[in-house]
Amino acid sequence: MSELRLVAWEITRRCNLHCLHCRASANKESSDGPNKERCFQILNQIREVGSPVIILTGGEPLLRDDLFDIARYGTSIGLRMVLATNGTLLNEQVVEKIKESGIKRVSISLDSSKEEVHDEFRNTKGSFRAAINGIQLLKEKNVEFQINTTITTHNIDHIEDIIDMAVELGAVAHHIFLLVPTGRAKALKDKQIEAERYEKLLRWLYYKKKEVPIHIKPTCAPQYYRILRQEAYKGGEKVEFKTYGLDAVTKGCLGGISFCFISADQTLQPCGYLEIKCGDLKKESFSHIWKNSAVFKRLRDFSSYKGRCGRCEYIRFCGGCRARAYEETGDYLEEDPLCGYEPKKKEINNDMDEIDKAILNEIQSEFPITSAPFKEVGERLGISEEEVIKRIKILKEKGIVRRIGGNFHSSRLNFVSTLCAARVPEAKIESFVNEVNKYPGVTHNYLRNGKYNIWFTFIAENMDYIEKALKEISENTGIYDILNLPAIKMFKIKVDFEL
DSSP states (O other): OOOOOEEEEEOBOBOSSOOTTOTTOOBTTSOBOSOHHHHHHHHHHHHHHOOOEEEEESSOGGGOTTHHHHHHHHHHTTOEEEEEEOSTTOOHHHHHHHHHHTOOEEEEEOOOSSHHHHHHHHTSTTHHHHHHHHHHHHHHTTOOEEEEEEEOTTTGGGHHHHHHHHHHHTOSEEEEEEOOOOGGGGGGGGGSOOHHHHHHHHHHHHHHTTTSSSEEEEESOTTHHHHHHHHHHHTTOOOSHHHHGGGGTOOSOOBTTTEEEEOTTSEEESSSSSOOOOEETTTSOHHHHHHHOHHHHHHHOGGGOOHHHHHOTTTTTOOOOHHHHHHHHSOTTSOOTTOOOOOSSOSOOOOOOHHHHHHHHHHTTOOOOSSSHHHHHHHHHTSOHHHHHHHHHHHHHHTSOOOOOOOOOGGGGTOEEEEEEEOOOGGGHHHHHHHHTTSTTEEEEEEOSSSSOEEEEEEESSHHHHHHHHHHHHHHHSOOOEEEEEOSSOOOOOOOOOO
16 A cells, blocks of 8 residues: 555635636635534544645635634644645734644745736735735744745746745745646636646756755646656766755655545545545545555556556656546546657567566576676576577566666674664754765665654664764754664565566
């Protein structure tokens, strides 16, 4: 089962604005979500699965009188609660309640640095000024906030000014959404930027991110994670946490994989834009749907993706926008129509003949440790060394073989190893990981959900060295809650796939 990292929850469809691009087609007469007691039950069900970030969204969530009771309860059971609002209803009392309820971050929607452009897009005069006033209150009260911007042809030429505005306002992040034509946004389909311009924008954002002091995150733009790797490789850089932070450990489309959406009527969807019913919380538990939904399972199986997405070498980093594919074709597994990239892998026949299968059977666990291993494999099978190498190369191109390499048994080399788990606040994750990665004995370092969110393995000549290193890491980072979990007994499970 995939690890749940984010849940966007539409706790109301009511809204005080009438935005042109609203996926929910929200208005003042729309309905609220379930009552407060039922919301508490749903939060408990989510907590049974994990401790994801809960995005309280709408409509306009501040229209719910019990919003802060819901946020406070989520905080009390160990969930990270955040709020997505248009910002127009913020005042001093509301901001104080945001702080008191434990909401960790507020996102405010700003679609232009120009008042008249934003107001036109939001279909409400004065909405820009009201949002800016709300942002100033958040800043005065030291409430962390980010700016969200939806990009269409009406504001793409203002994007640099909007980023500069986000920095000047004091935002910690700027999430740039690419329009998905659902809800009222279907009427804006002709305002979607075309594939070539979309590609240029994402490349520009890759370099712009290096110039600004806040985190810029392209959203509903999964191709950015392909472009990030293409540009990094051009510059001779590795894409890893110490160089690219969270961008290195996340992927493009998370819908149904580590993210899901709860609608106001308690329906689970892969995301708010992909309106496919995956389960009904009025009939089934959150855990049951997350684990067993047929749609979620298909989204987690990249081999089921079709067209260019299905054969793209970047599929695990990008995944394509499933909502755009569905709106365009009626099939959420089809290729993303806004992507202009042509994969290096053409339509490849993954069928293997008996010789291919025999080679794989030989090299899985009986790989020769000699100066000419492929020659020995060839002799066993009655074929030449060149034929073995050629066939393995083709199998790697097809993605059937991912890697051939050795693993060292640390204990047989008189080394010791341990697994470490650290409890690190989000604001310190990057600096903590950079400190850990300075030690050559650290072989793996992962970001995970849960109270202990950074896990790494450490190999050294003795445990004294590891304990000393962990103490140094704590002193240099201020993170003292680090568990040292050395293996008591080693279990090695041998897995061979007989073909």
